[in-house]
Amino acid sequence: MGEMTTALQASLDRLLDSPGVTGVALVDAVTGLTYAAAGDIAEAGDGPEVSEFATLIAERLGAAGADGELESVVTTTTKRHHVLFSVARPGGDPLILAAGLDRDRVNMALALRSLGDRASEVLA
Secondary structure, three states: OHHHHHHHHHHHHHHOOOOOEEEEEEEEOOOOOEEEEEEOHHHHOOHHHHHHHHHHHHHHHHHOOOOOOOOEEEEEOOOEEEEEEEEOOOOOOOEEEEEEEEOOOOOHHHHHHHHHHHHHHHHO
């Protein structure tokens, strides 16, 4: 178990190398349990709140007639962006990769692409 935790932590630490990424967390989408975090944890978001937010958005989209699973959510304020990516895992409920981004230091398009591409690598 220690090696898995170390590999997961190293993977999250690498996400902080992306310009503007201030904090990341891997959260269980159902329970809100935070498996690992790196950087400014407050910027990434509290596990239970991240889970509840993603669930609320998915439910509202479903009620509005949207098809498919929730893939990502971007919330923007005047100082930062908060991004949630759904991470599928074999044999279990999905996880959420939550990331906080400094709006003044990030190229949003590049950050979304980089985080999206690397979201599935977090569990590798």
